[in-house]
Every structure is written in C-alpha cells, then in structure tokens.
Amino acid sequence: RTSGQIELLKRVLKAEIEPLVPYQGQPRIAPELQAVIRKATAKKVDDRYATVADMADDLRRFLRGEAVMAQPDTPRQKALRWVGHHRELTLGLVLALALLGGGTIIWSLVQQQAALHRAQEHRQKLSHFLLEVGKRAQVIDARFMYFESLLERVVGSTIQILAEGSPRPVPVFTHSDFYDPQRQPPDMVKAPSYGLNISLAHMSYKISPGIPRSQIEPLMQQLEPLRHTLRYITLATHSPEAPFLPKAEADALLRDKGVPLVWTYIGLEQGLLANYPGNTGYADAYDARKRPWYKESLNQKGTRWLSPYIDASGRGFVMPCTLPMHDAQQRFLGVAGLEMTLDYIKLNFLEIKDLPGVTASYLINEQGQVVVSSDEKSQQFAAGILVDKTRDLQPYGRPEVIAQLKKEGAGYYEFREGKKRRVLAYYPLRSVGWSYLVEADSSQLQGNPLQPSP
Numbered sequence: 001r002t003s004g005q006i007e008l009l010k011r012v013l014k015a016e017i018e019p020l021v022p023y024q025g026q027p028r029i030a031p032e033l034q035a036v037i038r039k040a041t042a043k044k045v046d047d048r049y050a051t052v053a054d055m056a057d058d059l060r061r062f063l064r065g066e067a068v069m070a071q072p073d074t075p076r077q078k079a080l081r082w083v084g085h086h087r088e089l090t091l092g093l094v095l096a097l098a099l100l101g102g103g104t105i106i107w108s109l110v111q112q113q114a115a116l117h118r119a120q121e122h123r124q125k126l127s128h129f130l131l132e133v134g135k136r137a138q139v140i141d142a143r144f145m146y147f148e149s150l151l152e153r154v155v156g157s158t159i160q161i162l163a164e165g166s167p168r169p170v171p172v173f174t175h176s177d178f179y180d181p182q183r184q185p186p187d188m189v190k191a192p193s194y195g196l197n198i199s200l201a202h203m204s205y206k207i208s209p210g211i212p213r214s215q216i217e218p219l220m221q222q223l224e225p226l227r228h229t230l231r232y233i234t235l236a237t238h239s240p241e242a243p244f245l246p247k248a249e250a251d252a253l254l255r256d257k258g259v260p261l262v263w264t265y266i267g268l269e270q271g272l273l274a275n276y277p278g279n280t281g282y283a284d285a286y287d288a289r290k291r292p293w294y295k296e297s298l299n300q301k302g303t304r305w306l307s308p309y310i311d312a313s314g315r316g317f318v319m320p321c322t323l324p325m326h327d328a329q330q331r332f333l334g335v336a337g338l339e340m341t342l343d344y345i346k347l348n349f350l351e352i353k354d355l356p357g358v359t360a361s362y363l364i365n366e367q368g369q370v371v372v373s374s375d376e377k378s379q380q381f382a383a384g385i386l387v388d389k390t391r392d393l394q395p396y397g398r399p400e401v402i403a404q405l406k407k408e409g410a411g412y413y414e415f416r417e418g419k420k421r422r423v424l425a426y427y428p429l430r431s432v433g434w435s436y437l438v439e440a441d442s443s444q445l446q447g448n449p450l451q452p453s454p
Contacts, residue, residue, distance in 0.1 A: 032062050035071035125445040130412055130425050132355050137427035137436040140349050144431035147261070147321055147338060148303040150233045155323050155336045157229040158266050163327060167221040173199070174213065174220075175206045178280040185278060193258030199278035200251050203227045208271030208287040216272050223266070223274050230264045230276035233338070237261035260348070261338055262318065266325075267294045268334035297322040297335045305432040307371065307393060308342055317342040319372070342372045350374040350436075357444030364426070364435045368402035369393035371434065396437070401426070405435055414442065 020037065022029050036058050042048045049055040058068045067073040177183040178197070185199040205220050207213060235242040235250055238259040242250065253259065254277065265275040267288035288294055292309045300322070308317040318339040325333040350361040351374050363371040370393060396402055401413050405426050413424045421442035426435050 032068045032071055036068055129445050133425040133438045134427055136352050140436055141429045141431050151303055151321055151323050151338050154233055155325050159325055161226055165222045167218040170221055170224050172220040172224055173202055173204055173278060175204055175282040178204055191255045193256060197280050200254055202278045203274045203276045204278035206273040206282045206286050211271045219272060227276055233264055234259060234261050260340055260344055262341055263339045266336050293320040293322050293337050294335050297324050345372055346374050356446045357440040359439045359441055361438040364396055364437050366433055369395050
C-alpha cells in the first residue's frame with residue numbers, strides 16, 4: 001500500500017471529510033448545501049439525519065430556495081429570503097416607502113414655507129404696528145412741547161407786565177363777583193364745553209383767604225391786560241388760525257365746542273390767582289399757594305408736567321403743566337400753569353382709533369406708574385371741591401416691561417396671555433420724560449399686503 005492510501009484510510013477511520021471544493025469554473029457551493037452534506041456525514045450518529053426521507057426533504061427545501069433544517073436562517077437571512085420570494089411585493093413596498101418619504105419631505109417643506117410666510121407676515125404686521133405707535137408718540141410729544149412753548153409765552157408776558165406795567169382804572173372781577181349777578185362780568189354765559197358759567201372777555205381773580213381786596217386790587221388792575229394773551233394762548237391750542245377768527249366765532253368755539261386747553265392761570269406769591277377763562281368755580285377757602293400745581297413747582301427748573309389732580313372748577317381730573325416765574329434779579333414771583341383734562345388727553349392723545357388690534361394705551365411716568373390710560377372711566381366732581389394732593393398713581397401691571405422700557409427707551413415686548421398672543425410697543429416722550437405704551441392683540445394686527453418676492 002502506498003502512503004496516500006494509508007492516509008486515506010486514517011481519515012476514513014477518523015470520519016474526516018475532504019474540504020468541499022466546487023469544480024473548476026463552477027459557482028461556489030451554497031452554504032445550505034454544505035450544511036446538508038455536513039449533517040449527512042456527521043461523525044456522530046445522533047448528529048445525522050434520522051432517515052433518508054429527512055435528508056431528501058432538506059434537499060428539496062434547498063432546491064426550492066427555502067431554509068434547510070441543517071442550518072436554520074438568521075433573522076437577516078429570513079428577511080432576505082422573504083424578499084427573494086416576494087420580489088414584486090417588496091418592490092411595491094419600497095416604492096410606497098419612497099413615495100411616503102418623499103411626501104413627508106414635501107409636506108415638511110410646505111409646512112416650513114407656510115411657517116416662514118406666517119413669520120414674515122407677522123413681522124410685516126408688527127412693523128406696521130410699531131410704525132403707527134411711533135408716529136403717534138411723535139404727535140403726542142409735539143403737542144406737549146407746543147403747550148410748553150405757549151406756557152413760556154404766558155410767563156414772559158406776565159414777567160413783563162409785573163416789571164413794566166402799572167395799575168389802571170379798569171374793571172376787575174374776583175370769584176365772588178362772578179357769583180353776584182349785580183357785579184359779574186357783562187359777558188357771563190353758560191358754557192356747555194365747561195359745564196359752568198364763564199367769561200370769555202375777562203379773567204377771574206381769587207384772592208387768598210385773609211388778604212383784603214383793597215390791598216391786592218392794584219395788582220389785579222396791573223395784570224388785567226394779560227387777559228388778551230391768555231385768550232390768544234387758549235385759542236391757539238385748537239389751531240394756529242383760531243386766535244384770528246372773528247370774535248363771535250372764537251367765542252362759540254371756546255363756549256360750545258371747547259379747546260384742548262381748559263385753564264390758563266397765574267399764581268402769585270402775594271396770594272393772588274388770575275385765571276382764564278373767568279369762572280365761578282372757587283370755594284372761599286381756595287388758596288393757589290396751597291394747590292398741588294403751585295407747591296410742586298416751587299423748586300423746579302423749566303416746564304414740568306405734573307400728576308393729575310381734581311380740578312376745583314369741576315372739570316374732573318386735569319393734568320397741569322407749570323413753570324416758575326422769576327424776575328430779572330431771579331426773585332421768585334409765582335407759578336404759571338395751564339391744564340388739559342384727562343378725558344381730552346385720553347381721547348385725542350392716547351387712542352389710535354384707526355389701528356386694528358389695539359386694546360389699551362397709556363402714559364407711563366419715570367417711576368413706571370400709569371398717569372392716564374385709554375380704558376379708564378371719566379370722573380366728574382362738583383365745582384369747589386379741593387383735594388390738595390395729586391391723584392394716587394398705580395404701577396403698570398408688568399414690571400418686566402417697565403424694566404425693559406427704562407433700559408431701552410423704545411421697543412416692543414411680545415408675550416402670551418392664555419391662548420392669545422399680545423404685543424406691547426413703547427416710545428419715549430422727550431418733552432415730559434414719560435413713555436407712551438400701547439397694548440395690542442397680535443392676531444388682530446393688520447398691515448400692508450405682502451409683496452410677492454421677485
């Protein structure tokens with residue numbers, strides 16, 4: 001026997017099998033077929049097929065492309081084999097998934113585009129809102145500054161009259177004269193715009209308690225020419241042309257319709273108040289030197305808008321602008337002032353009637369308190385009521401807005417209130433040192449239509 005035959009017998013005795021090698025040029029032997037062969041030729045009987053029929057079944061499975069018992073499929077092989085047996089269904093699923101994925105991407109892009117459009121539209125509406133609020137703030141600021149310039153004119157005329165004028169034998173009327181039909185000015189008339197009797201041709205003088213009329217009447221006669229300046233100033237708050245209207249038309253404007261400025265007055269240190277238009281609305285205890293507008297103006301420099309207080313003549317809450325008076329030697333003479341009602345400020349300054357979405361507007365002072373708001377109710381008080389303190393002001397309800405307002409001066413703040421989105425816009429009023437603040441419902445804002453992109 002040759003050595004090769006001996007080696008072959010040894011392998012047979014050991015049940016060793018030659019490696020499975022395909023014929024030259026033939027494809028590789030499938031792993032499943034190799035598993036069938038290894039199981040059929042296993043060294044241990046228990047590891048072999050129990051019967052030839054079992055082996056034949058496994059071969060038939062192999063030929064059908066199914067998993068064989070000799071080598072069960074892994075999950076990955078099961079999936080691949082299922083795909084191989086269901087090519088058309090698999091292709092359909094792949095196409096469906098591709099369409100679904102593509103549709104999802106398209107839907108996502110559409111949603112993103114819609115979100116971008118909504119954001120752009122919101123920015124456009126917000127810009128329009130901020131622009132309109134800014135424009136109104138400029139109008140308010142200009143009006144306040146205009147009133148201040150008129151008050152400076154009053155002060156200049158008063159100082160000149162006190163320095164250069166002299167008493168003249170002309171009729172003058174104290175508040176008690178206005179109550180007496182025998183002594184009141186001849187033009188006394190009921191004025192619907194004021195709700196009381198006034199004189200449009202004369203001032204009324206209120207002498208502080210304890211001062212005899214005979215002592216102060218020369219000063220009243222010296223001041224009497226000032227009534228022309230005060231009438232001019234009062235009419236000028238309506239329009240630049242109003243002071244030059246025919247007297248009857250100007251009187252009808254002041255008496256029936258009313259003008260922004262309700263009172264112009266001079267409070268002198270000697271204990272005398274000169275007021276235009278002349279009116280009956282003073283109690284005997286009235287002393288101009290004890291009124292809020294006078295006391296709070298003693299140490300100020302320049303014009304200043306004060307907190308609202310109750311008008312002694314019955315016009316409800318009024319907001320005064322005051323300016324101390326000093327002569328050429330810087331001696332204190334008194335305080336000049338003019339007043340607007342809060343109702344007028346609310347209706348003509350604060351509200352932006354043609355701007356959709358606005359819910360409320362405010363004037364906020366340096367301390368973050370509400371001086372006046374558009375949604376507060378009007379209040380009326382009987383003539384002669386004296387309340388020698390300013391109105392108690394309440395802080396604005398959002399401290400974070402006030403902090404942002406003090407830091408930035410101008411800007412806006414957006415927030416959610418329940419399910420609604422709100423926006424606040426605020427701008428400084430340089431003339432008074434306050435801020436104009438407007439609240440709006442974001443969903444109600446409107447703007448110019450968006451222009452299509454090129």
